Amino acid sequence: MKRKKEKRKRAGRITAFCLIIVTIIQLFPLYWMFTFSLKSNKEIFGGNIIGLPENWEWNNYVKIFEKAHLGRYLFNSVVVTGLTIAFTLVLSAMATYAIVRLKWKLSKLVYFIFLTGMMLSIHAVLLPLFVNMKPILDTYWALILPYVAFAMPTAILLMVGTLESLPKELEEAAFIDGANIYRVFWQIIMPLMKPILSTVAILTFLSSWNEMMLAIAFVSGEKYKTITVGVNDMVGKYSTKWGLIGAGLTIATIPTLVLYVFLSKNIQKSLAMGAVKG
């Protein structure tokens, strides 16, 4: 009995050791990015590549933020992602309401059409959109239109599942009280769907904030570039200045990391849910 206990203890220690190694592998590159963002080139090429910085060059952050217009790019990303999320939530919720609660013949067919979107990918529409959207390339809309279109299928799938399981009593009572259908949707359905709306918002945030292929293809002007493209340009411009690049990469990572710190549980739940349904 005692030996068994000891054996188990040793197994536990080995597991813990392996888990710590994996943690280091997963986090060390990020730690490293942060440390070299605070070093001068002299320090990096002079041998201190892995250690903590000797002189903490916070100046790198100020410099790259101003020089590479990171503020502008972050602002653009916020606008694009924010509008994408807003449109996705409202339009998908409306379509969901029509599909689940309203009574019309084609509702099944329309639902099916949206679901086919799950199998489409952005690759397949890159060129046609590039051709169709010529007049609006280099604007926020060049990104918002496709991001919303490709976020809606998952959003509708998740929302339909949720709304189907919600009881109808509240809506019925509201109708009896004389509310019209638009008010029922806005004041009863939307609040009831809040949890699933936040899940969809998180999924949409991650996919549009991080998207790159359309962002580099559709927006080339300084004015509307998002942070992913901005980071690309920055690295090209300052390719030999490690400290500046590190600082730029760190700045670009911070918004998502902050979000993760506050919402890690929700984010993980949302991604798991998106996967199960998808």
Next chain:
Amino acid sequence: MERALRDKKAICFFVLPALAWFCAIALIPVFQSAGYSLLDWDGIREAKFIGIDNYIEMFQDPLFFKAVWNSFLLAAASVFIQLPISMVLALVLAGGVKGENFYRNAFFVPVIISGTIIAHLWLKIYHPSYGLLNLGLEAIGLETWQREWLGDGNTALAACFVPMVWQYIGYHMLLFYSAAKSISPEIIEAAQVDGATKFQTSCKVIIPMIIPMIKACVIFAIIGSLKSFDLIYILTNGGPVHASEVPSLLMYKKIFITNEYGYASAIAIFIIVECLLFTFIVQKVFNRLQKE
């Protein structure tokens, strides 16, 4: 109320905006792509209808085959390397260890970071003279292993694969973990009362019960690899000499560099069909597995 729910105007109001948006931006362009794939077109001069010539050209193009082969290698590596690692981590964590939540949160961090940033970070890790990898090899006395990881045709593709694994291990771990956690504790306790060790419980009880999730992850891993773009675009741009070329990158170059719109569309259609085909095959294989 019944009348309100049948109101045609209301139905249009609720469904048309989303439907029109989706059809105009996602659905119709796919058919457009299919149409373009039958054209000889550079986007400037008038397009000429050439039937399936683009597809014939594509299937005779060694570069296209190289790209498809590479994407298959990536898919195989994700399924047979990445998923097993994620599975082991998920089972260990779900089995209950000290700091379960901490580990889960830590492994998951790279998932949410943009592929662009990760690619640039790994460019630095692979840097021949000052990168973490070569320095690490030097530190443990393996100088002979040092090389220009991304510039060497033999290692470029593998060097692109490693950051993919690094980034998405946490994602698949989370999916396996949440599936394993949703199994009722009584079933697991019953197994343990019968004298099963943790390892046996994992293999004989948990894994068979989360097969639907394994199926989903296999599909995600394969499709993700077949479509991979961001990381490779930045790390190697398909080089050196196309050693790490993949279909979506090839398509991108055909559109924006050589202006072969017809050929590029043929590749786009190929990618969609290929993904559908693989999804279908994986579904079939797993359905058979589940029956047994």
